[in-house]
Amino acid sequence: MNIPYLPSLLAFCILCCASCEQVQKRIDKAIQVKKPFIIIIQPLGDMPVQHVRHVQERLKKVYPHVRIKQSIELPSQAYYHPRKRYRADSLIRFLKDRTAEGNITIGMTSSDISHTTGSSVDYGIMGLGYQPGKSCVVSTFRLAKKNIPSQFFKLCLHELGHTQGLPHCPEKTCYMRDAEGGNHFDEQTAFCKTCREYLESRNWHFESPTQK
Ligand SMILES: [Zn+2]
Numbered sequence: 001m002n003i004p005y006l007p008s009l010l011a012f013c014i015l016c017c018a019s020c021e022q023v024q025k026r027i028d029k030a031i032q033v034k035k036p037f038i039i040i041i042q043p044l045g046d047m048p049v050q051h052v053r054h055v056q057e058r059l060k061k062v063y064p065h066v067r068i069k070q071s072i073e074l075p076s077q078a079y080y081h082p083r084k085r086y087r088a089d090s091l092i093r094f095l096k097d098r099t100a101e102g103n104i105t106i107g108m109t110s111s112d113i114s115h116t117t118g119s120s121v122d123y124g125i126m127g128l129g130y131q132p133g134k135s136c137v138v139s140t141f142r143l144a145k146k147n148i149p150s151q152f153f154k155l156c157l158h159e160l161g162h163t164q165g166l167p168h169c170p171e172k173t174c175y176m177r178d179a180e181g182g183n184h185f186d187e188q189t190a191f192c193k194t195c196r197e198y199l200e201s202r203n204w205h206f207e208s209p210t211q212k
């Protein structure tokens with residue numbers, strides 16, 4: 001190599017190292033700043049818009065990244081002809097397959113949903129979610145008609161809690177209480193301290209006592 005080229009070679013090396021450093025800084029930053037997941041609300045069939053909007057408004061106060069997708073038909077493969085209702089396990093599988101990695105989809109329907117429990121092949125339920133996982137489904141069909149907005153929001157928090165990894169909770173007033181075939185939403189006032197702290201470690205925020 002000729003001596004006259006040495007200064008330009010040095011300059012090239014310095015520039016190259018500076019740009020390598022910048023790239024490394026960007027990589028370090030990307031590792032540190034983990035992208036927050038998005039909760040996607042997926043209305044199914046003729047789900048009433050007012051219930052969807054009500055949940056979105058209240059949900060955003062405890063978890064800010066919430067989007068509503070355009071309504072789609074309930075998938076025909078999830079329909080259970082003998083009981084004329086939809087299989088919740090099929091629905092959450094269908095929703096999972098449509099959800100980008102890292103996000104969570106909550107399907108909302110006014111149709112009746114069911115799944116298999118130990119003693120029953122097709123048992124009517126209000127909601128079902130992976131624990132943990134990318135999707136859950138909730139139905140207004142079995143909620144108290146006079147109090148749907150409040151009960152529906154609590155049901156959504158319960159199933160979203162499962163997607164975050166929360167199991168059922170022994171506290172009777174906690175949103176993660178097991179329904180055990182009944183409707184106990186009016187007795188449920190908040191996430192208990194243990195469940196709340198678990199969600200707060202996953203970027204949920206509960207500020208006012210009514211949200212706790
Ligand atoms: Zn549950």
Ligand SMILES: [Zn+2]
Nearest residue numbers: 169174192195
């Ligand atoms: Zn709890």
